[in-house]
Each structure stands twice: as C-alpha cells, then as structure tokens.
Amino acid sequence: MPTDRPTVPELVQAVREFIENEVQPALEGSVAFHTRVAVNVLKIVERELATGEALRAGERERLVALLGRDGDLDELANELIEGIRAGAMSVDTPGLTDHLRATVMAKLAIDNPRYKSYQRALERDT
C-alpha cells in the first residue's frame, strides 16, 4: 500500500517550520518564550517519530539479555523495576547500569541532544 503524503512526520515538520519561521518572529514577551518552548516540543515529536520505534526495540532486546527471558517491553521493564525495588538488583548488578545508560542515551537523543552531559558522553564513546 503506498504511503499517503504528507506523512505524519512531514505534517509535524510543516507546522514546526511555520511557527518557527512565520509566527515566532512576530511575537515578544512571554508568548514568544512559550512559542519557543512549543517549537522545541515539536522537534522532540519529530525526533521520536523518526527513531522512537527503533529505540524501544533496542531497549527490549537489552532487557531480554539482562533478565534472561522473552517478553514485551512493558512486561520486562516492570520486572526490572520490581527487581530494583526489591533490592535484587543494584548498581553492582552486572550489565544493569550499562543497559540503563544505553536507554537514557537513546532517550536524550530524542529529548535533548544538545544537553552537555549527553554530548560529553557521546564524545567519550567515540
């Protein structure tokens, strides 16, 4: 089945560009500030639409390896949190913080790739 265009990412991009290029320059004060926030929100949406699914698949695969069983992402994430809350897993559990770091890095790639700690971590990894 051919994909109808514009696609959802293309529509969101069009709205974001309109606000950024045409609305924002005409505003000042707190409305201008909140409009800048709104543009940033749309950028998050664009990044999540582009890579969110792959990131969730990656998280699930790492959880399967860490917990040693198959399941869907919600199930496995619940098992992880219960393990930590019960004290069965801690910062010393092999593989746990590596998994959490990979998950957090993937989230930051969507939420705020300009965050300094994130950029520093990327530099360290390369």
Place this chain on the structure above:
Amino acid sequence: MAQGHEALAGGLTRALARHLEATLGAQPEVTDLARLTAGAANETWRFDALGNGERIGCILRRSPASLSGEAAPETSEGASETNLGKAGEAAVQQAAREAGVAAAEVLFVLDAEDGLGEGYVMARLEGETIPRRILRDPEYAELRTHLAHDCGRTLAQLHSVDPDRLPALNRMGAAEQLTRYGEIYRAFGQPVPVFDLALRWLADRRRDPQRLAVVHGDFRNGNLMVGPEGIRAVLDWELAHLGDPMEDLGWLCVTSWRFGEIDHPVGGFGQREDLFAGYEAAGGGGVDPDAVRYWEVFGTLKWGIMCMIMTHSHLSGMARSVEKAAIGRRVSETELDLLNLLT
C-alpha cells in the same frame, strides 16, 4: 481569585499607610505597579512607594492562593517541602540579612487587616539574575573568578543563623526528604529505574548531619542576583527549612544548575575547592566533600522528580501549560547525570 490591578494598588496604598507611616506619612502613593512573575503559589510584583518626599522601590511577594483560603497547591511549582508561609519566609530572609547574607530588606509583612493575602514587601534591588548571562557575559568575567568563594561565604553566614530566633521551621533532613520524594515519585506510577537506584543509593548512605542549620533549600544559579562586584541578593526563600547545611552546598553543584558549563561544578562558574574554602574561611566549619556529593546526588534526583511534578500538574489538568508539558522530557537529563554520579 486574581485581584485586579487597581484593587491591588488600592490595597497596597492602605497597607503602606499602616506599616510605613513613619517613613511615608499618612497618605502614601503607589506607582508603576507591574507583575513580574505569576504562579499559584507565588506572585511577584514591583512598584514604587511615594510619600513625604521619599520614593522607595519595592517588591511584593505574595501567595495568591491564600486570598481565597486555599492552601498553596504544593505540587504546582516544585514541591513546596515546607509549610513556611510567607511570614516565615520573610523572617528567614531578614535573619539571613542580619547574619551578613546579601538579601533584600524586608519592609513589612502583610497581615489579615491588609486583605491582600499572605505576603511581604521588601526593598527592590537591581542586578543580574539570568544564569546564562552570569556565565557568559564579559561584564561578569572577573566576578566568575570569585563567585564560588563568595557563595561559600554566603552559605556559612546563612548557616550561622540561630534557628531559635525564628518561627518554627520544618525539619527536613535526608530521612524526611527521602520519604517525601520517594512517595511523590512512586505515586505518579511512572517508573524510572535510575530514580529507584538513586533512592536506594541515598538510603544506604544516609548519615546524620554533623549539625542542623537553617538551610535555604534552593540556593543555586538562578536564585542569585549579582553585579560585577559580587552577590547583591539571594532570592526565593520559600523552601527554607531546618536541615543538613551540606544540602545547600550540594544543590548548588547539581549539573542542571551549571547551564551547560559542566566543567565548573559550582553553578557553572566555579570549582568545589573554592566554594569549600569560602565556607571554611567564613567560619562555616570543615566541609566534608562526601556529604556535599551525597546532596548533589540527592539534588539531581530531586530536580528530576520536580520535573515530573510539574509535568503531572499539566497532565492532571491542574495547570495546563506547554512549558509544564515540555519539562517532563527533562527527566532523562537527570537520569544521565545520576548514572554519571552513581557509576
């Protein structure tokens, strides 16, 4: 709930006549009234008070929720972890000022007869408060070389305040705060594994403080008003409480308050050694770097939970705003910073 501009100006005029008659005479005037910040728990207004040939630049800080008899909504803008009230806030600010801390002079506290809700009026000071300017403007280049040391001195002075001179402050040590923030976080039903690891780490390493002191509770870049010469005023005293003095030093070092200048752990402008040296030189006592680090971890977690609180106040419909929606996506920033601290 919101009082009109003119009603507020009229109310303030009557309050000035009651509280500042000695200075302004019986018929003072209020001019240039303008709101600086709005919020359910806090409103800030600026105005000038005229009378007897005097002109006093003023700031009114008040809790609009107190007007309608509602309790300030504790989850709308950071967790108000104390029930300090505006009168208590004014008392701490004034006591800190008398101990040598740069803080605006409290002129008077509103009372029931004023009919303006809970609040107080202070002298208006001028200076820079925007963190990115403090960190990047050439005008503050020299300031940045000693600001961490100045912060150490300021905190030592604050922590020298005798709590017995103040209205009863809530005791919020590590144990009380662990319980409180743990409960708030878990009630959202939105598990963040790194937060659970941090809560566990903090519970395992909890120590009794060497002493209890009057703690500011939100001493960070963003709540400092500076000039090129130094700190002009410490702002926002509403989270003051009785606690471990090292909490204030740790909170100032939280990565979120470095505004991108992550190699300058103290507020984005300085090094820990300078902060500690300023604290010790001003008689604050020896600083235990591990205790400061403990509170830096705690502060990073608290800021993450505060982001959740703000975003959930939007999601629940209590305070719909795109800004509050967006801040929920800053939780991941604190997760990475926590992992860096814990591993």
